[in-house]
Amino acid sequence: MTVANKILEVKGLKQYFGTKKAPIKAIDGISFDVYEGETLGLVGESGCGKSTTGRSIIRLYDITEGQIFFNGKNITEYKSRKDLLQFNREMQMIFQDPYASLNPRMTAGEVIAEAFDIHGLYKNKKERQEKIGSLLESVGLNREHANRYAHEFSGGQRQRIGIARALSLDPSFIIADEPISALDVSIQAQVVNLLKELQKERGLTYLFIAHDLSMVKYISDRIAVMYRGKIVELGEADEIYNNPIHPYTKSLLSAVPQPNPAYERKRVRIPYKHEENKEDAKVIEAKPGHFVYGSDDQVKRWMSS
Amino acid sequence: MKKKVLEVKDLRINFKTYAGEVKAVRGVNFELYEGETLAIVGESGSGKSVTSNALMKLIPQPPGIYAGGEILFGGRDLVQLTEKEMMSVRGNDIAMIFQDPMTALNPTMRIGYQITEVLLKHKKTGSRSEAKERAIQLLDQVGIPFPEKRFRAYPHELSGGMRQRVVIAIALAANPKLLIADEPTTALDVTIQAQILELMKEIQKKSNTSIIFITHDLGVVANIADRVAVMYAGQIVEYGTVNDIFYNPKHPYTWGLLGSMPDLDNNSNELLRAIPGSPPNLIDPPIGDAFAPRNEYALAIDYEKEPPMFQVSDTHYAKTWLLHPDAPKIPLPEAVARRIEGYQQGGE
Numbered sequence: 001m002t003v004a005n006k007i008l009e010v011k012g013l014k015q016y017f018g019t020k021k022a023p024i025k026a027i028d029g030i031s032f033d034v035y036e037g038e039t040l041g042l043v044g045e046s047g048c049g050k051s052t053t054g055r056s057i058i059r060l061y062d063i064t065e066g067q068i069f070f071n072g073k074n075i076t077e078y079k080s081r082k083d084l085l086q087f088n089r090e091m092q093m094i095f096q097d098p099y100a101s102l103n104p105r106m107t108a109g110e111v112i113a114e115a116f117d118i119h120g121l122y123k124n125k126k127e128r129q130e131k132i133g134s135l136l137e138s139v140g141l142n143r144e145h146a147n148r149y150a151h152e153f154s155g156g157q158r159q160r161i162g163i164a165r166a167l168s169l170d171p172s173f174i175i176a177d178e179p180i181s182a183l184d185v186s187i188q189a190q191v192v193n194l195l196k197e198l199q200k201e202r203g204l205t206y207l208f209i210a211h212d213l214s215m216v217k218y219i220s221d222r223i224a225v226m227y228r229g230k231i232v233e234l235g236e237a238d239e240i241y242n243n244p245i246h247p248y249t250k251s252l253l254s255a256v257p258q259p260n261p262a263y264e265r266k267r268v269r270i271p272y273k274h275e276e277n278k279e280d281a282k283v284i285e286a287k288p289g290h291f292v293y294g295s296d297d298q299v300k301r302w303m304s305s
Numbered sequence: 306m307k308k309k310v311l312e313v314k315d316l317r318i319n320f321k322t323y324a325g326e327v328k329a330v331r332g333v334n335f336e337l338y339e340g341e342t343l344a345i346v347g348e349s350g351s352g353k354s355v356t357s358n359a360l361m362k363l364i365p366q367p368p369g370i371y372a373g374g375e376i377l378f379g380g381r382d383l384v385q386l387t388e389k390e391m392m393s394v395r396g397n398d399i400a401m402i403f404q405d406p407m408t409a410l411n412p413t414m415r416i417g418y419q420i421t422e423v424l425l426k427h428k429k430t431g432s433r434s435e436a437k438e439r440a441i442q443l444l445d446q447v448g449i450p451f452p453e454k455r456f457r458a459y460p461h462e463l464s465g466g467m468r469q470r471v472v473i474a475i476a477l478a479a480n481p482k483l484l485i486a487d488e489p490t491t492a493l494d495v496t497i498q499a500q501i502l503e504l505m506k507e508i509q510k511k512s513n514t515s516i517i518f519i520t521h522d523l524g525v526v527a528n529i530a531d532r533v534a535v536m537y538a539g540q541i542v543e544y545g546t547v548n549d550i551f552y553n554p555k556h557p558y559t560w561g562l563l564g565s566m567p568d569l570d571n572n573s574n575e576l577l578r579a580i581p582g583s584p585p586n587l588i589d590p591p592i593g594d595a596f597a598p599r600n601e602y603a604l605a606i607d608y609e610k611e612p613p614m615f616q617v618s619d620t621h622y623a624k625t626w627l628l629h630p631d632a633p634k635i636p637l638p639e640a641v642a643r644r645i646e647g648y649q650q651g652g653e
């Protein structure tokens with residue numbers, strides 16, 4: 001077995017908003033790696049810092065503290081236009097609300113071509129049209145869709161356009177921030193299938209942000225659980241699901257309703273009582289590849305209960 | 306025998322639009338008994354909200370049209386009532402909760418005042434001080450900590466989950482026989498959702514309220530429902546007890562919904578069984594079975610004639626030609642069958 005390549009390394013990332021005196025610690029010191037070709041799921045309740053994590057990594061913010069290595073290079077130090085453009089091509093984002101992220105006065109073709117227009121990535125009009133057409137097809141739409149406007153598409157189709165747009169520069173890393181949360185279950189499945197197929201075809205790496213645990217479990221190789229700006233637990237998807245250690249993860253999992261009445265009649269929700277973070281809290285590898293944030297005492301206690 | 310609280314017969318609601326008349330609800334039938342919860346599930350645009358708003362006579366007219374049917378409640382047909390008569394039904398006999406609690410709350414008024422207003426309006430208490438006492442009781446009952454203190458809070462001072470609790474307190478103020486909840490937990494985090502679902506079940510147990518719970522989340526349905534109506538393109542396509550729908554589904558659309566969801570216990574590398582395509586335009590609903598164009602098991606007749614509701618058992622009905630005695634016997638799609646088998650082994 002080959003050792004997977006770390007495509008992204010996040011070290012001690014902090015992202016504060018607000019003022020120096022009253023900072024909002026949206027991300028409060030998180031560290032994690034993403035391996036090439038994998039899907040890392042990021043879950044947690046609203047406001048815990050998932051979107052901020054994605055946005056900090058893709059450099060929408062100047063981070064407060066920490067380092068972010070992409071393909072071994074510290075991207076937080078990138079200053080030159082050339083470096084930034086190159087980084088831009090490699091890492092793309094897909095958003096939750098395909099409605100809001102599409103300009104209503106642009107055709108699907110224009111939306112998709114915007115990025116490679118900026119980067120000047122085609123020789124002539126014909127090649128540009130060809131690129132748009134093949135991107136539309138790769139996300140399950142038709143070439144004819146290029147001339148239609150956003151309002152002429154359904155929610156699922158708009159998300160496909162959002163995906164085609166993200167793929168337009170042939171990136172290696174995609175941050176998907178709640179890409180299916182606004183869609184119906186049956187359409188969610190279409191989009192998730194599409195993301196999985198594209199990953200296989202193109203060897204993409206995903207950071208998949210969502211609050212729906214069932215979909216995250218399905219699509220992710222590993223899962224990171226966030227709570228109040230910290231990653232409290234990280235590990236293989238099955239391991240997190242079957243053997244959660246952190247009480248917050250246990251509580252979260254116990255709250256997910258499943259489409260099985262007999263299971264639901266017996267499911268007992270475990271309430272979560274937050275313990276203030278201990279002075280000596282740190283990331284502990286409780287089992288191989290299974291990380292928990294806490295003090296030695298806490299982790300020992302959580303593992304035995 | 307349980308008492309029948311509500312009976313909806315062949316309800317039809319249209320909307321006049323520039324593009325044509327939208328047939329949003331196309332002949333809906335269901336019954337609701339005392340103390341039971343009926344979940345209405347289906348994808349967006351299937352007519353869930355229009356159906357529930359219609360029960361409260363909240364359809365704006367125009368553009369809305371009550372194009373047919375009856376809503377029998379408390380010995381009367383609500384369709385025939387005047388707006389004035391409906392005003393005493395709303396909030397009093399039937400209360401409603403929406404996805405966004407702010408649709409029911411006034412941002413400029415303290416929550417305590419908003420609850421006492423409802424109590425006084427529906428003459429559930431005599432004096433203002435009595436109303437205050439009852440309001441604090443209600444806040445306590447819906448799990449709001451420090452109810453005396455929160456009585457004086459404004460909605461913006463509360464979290465989303467707490468606001469939804471306040472809305473539930475207001476809905477309960479008049480002790481309604483029927484509570485209609487339209488996606489009340491959709492905007493909430495899963496842990497808060499779990500608490501709200503627990504709360505609604507607890508209230509139901511105590512006061513024997515009947516609940517219509519609208520959701521698109523099958524997990525929530527499995528949690529809260531006694532009976533389930535699966536809606537597609539303005540019609541109920543399958544109707545049965547929660548066990549009928551999850552363990553013995555008969556309609557290909559229900560199979561599609563179940564197959565679209567990942568199975569938490571099974572780590573399969575297979576793709577999900579997504580339903581292809583998207584729902585039909587309701588200005589010109591398709592002839593025959595509206596689901597046919599997305600249905601891999603569609604028969605020739607599906608494109609010609611609308612199927613009737615076939616009875617599967619005393620409690621279970623499905624609107625698909627596959628249940629006709631002459632139809633080919635289609636086995637349950639493998640992924641759905643496997644999932645149900647898994648439930649019965651692991652879940653019980």
Ligand SMILES: Nc1ncnc2c1ncn2[C@@H]1O[C@H](COP(=O)(O)OP(=O)(O)O)[C@@H](O)[C@H]1O
Nearest residue numbers: 017018024026045046047048049050051052053
């Ligand atoms: N631009 C911003 N300015 C100020 N506060 C922000 C900003 N973006 C996010 N926050 C705050 O940071 C926290 C984390 O937000 P976010 O990352 O959006 O959470 P999530 O995506 O997990 O719901 C929240 O408390 C949010 O209010």
Ligand SMILES: Nc1ncnc2c1ncn2[C@@H]1O[C@H](COP(=O)(O)OP(=O)(O)O)[C@@H](O)[C@H]1O
Nearest residue numbers: 320327329348349350351352353354355356587
């Ligand atoms: N005021 C209205 N005018 C025109 N069409 C409407 C109106 N309200 C609802 N509809 C249509 O009725 C159909 C059913 O909508 P709705 O009941 O809100 O769906 P659901 O709640 O299942 O998502 C949709 O096609 C919707 O566009």
Ligand SMILES: [Mg+2]
Nearest residue numbers: 050051052178
């Ligand atoms: Mg977010």
Ligand SMILES: [Mg+2]
Nearest residue numbers: 353354355487
């Ligand atoms: Mg609705």
